Amino acid sequence: MGFKEKSFKKSLWVFHLSAGSCNNCDIEILDLLTPRYDIERFGMKLVGSVRHADVLLVTGIVTKKTLPRVLEVYEQAPKPIVVVAIGACPCTGGIFASGYNFAGPLDKVIPVDAYIPGCPPKPEAMLAGIVKLLNKK
């Protein structure tokens, strides 16, 4: 068992970083907290500061203005941290890839552990992605 897997055997705390998203993925992440999906039953919870987080969920394209902030947030995160790119935007740039304010896909900026594509991905897809990540040997 690698170091990363070992440190994630207990409850995961999640920090949500909206780089430059359209709110769609963000409200679907909030949906995960509400009664239908309720990820808190797995011990996962959204935290207010990245310094407390085990998982960094990034939504939206990285714009030129958020790029330094994304780097800063990643620097502040305790390592090891799992970075999950949620939605088509951080994965590839999606529909905004041709825009002048697009600063590149997320994996060009910070290392990414999992990609959950979709516009927006369903909450079930996000859950499945995290479970897959945890079971990764």
Place this chain on the structure above:
Amino acid sequence: MGKRTIVPIGPYHPLLEEPEFFKLYCDGETVVDMVWETGYNHRGIEKICESKTFEQVFYVVERICGICSTSHPFAYANAVESIPGVEIPLRAKYIRSVIGELERIHSHLLWVGLAGHFLGYNTVFMWAWKYREPVLDMFEIITGNRNSYAMFTIGGVRRDINSEQADLLLKVLKDVEVKSKMLTGAVIDDPVLHARLKGVGVLTAQDIHDFGAVGPTARASGVDIDVRRDDPYAAYDLVDWKVITASGGDVFAKAEVRLLEIFESISIIRQCLQILQTLPEGDIKAKVKDIPAGIGIGHAEAPRGEVFHFVKSDGSNSPVRHKIRAPSYTCIPTFRRSCIGGTISDAAIATAAVDPCYCCTERMAQAYDINTGEKRYNAAELIRLSQMKTEEIKKQLLKR
């Protein structure tokens, strides 16, 4: 004047879903000034739209904002269809209204939940979002996606609502109505919410006129405007409904307007579905050959207020200019009236009260020299600056 304390909020703050930056200047507990900085979410959508064909633009404008992802295509459709003057089939009009109103229900429930969360009433948050889920399910059944419905196209809609879906929708609406009634009763009768919301973040009718605020924000201050009634589009002039207004102008009045609008929306959808049953199925799209040269304007009433789109065509298959004005663009500056003079603890709910949507609002800023009036930075220079900054950051990261 005493010492001022600056309370910075953001750009990444647990309270905010989207990146935006507020600076509250406080004298003791009182907010005396505030500054906000947006632009983090700026994606250059107007420019991207110019590189797409008229049909493709629907899917770009849908992704301006994920919460009101029908209102932007709605306004864009009105704008583009006004250039050749297309008359869309009656069935498509009713389906458009159904989708628009379903979105209003889900958006208002979402707001009620978030407002509850900001006040520390997480029960309201959980309830409202639980009752919102069936509406999203209906979206998935009718359009194929929970958000970003891709329903609209030039000349009509892309999918029909068949009788099975209509029956299911009526059943879901009945349930949503009961639950919303319970929620409204709980909010309006709660003494804590009264104490917390009444007289907080008050906007007078004069403030609304000064800033040009729209939507429920304006209607809660007694300004009776609603695009659906004032300049009817889709099927809004064919059904019977009324505009909800309140006179308080405080956060409580805004909550009241939004909650009561849910019932109006339910009533509109019911009437639309009733008429849909009498219309032949399948007639949902008028044929539009091409868009001639010309200028089209269109607007629609989003859950947050009036969305305005301007489209200029030169006869080719993509727009030459596409200008978008979202409701939050005029509602957000009202923070200066609603927050200043209040306490820090009321600032969160006073800003949340207009249901601000920052991703709709983001604009590109350009720096000018005050003395000469020359442009300091053009787009290329800004890009170069940004690249230099990235280089510097990379170097710093490598050093560590």
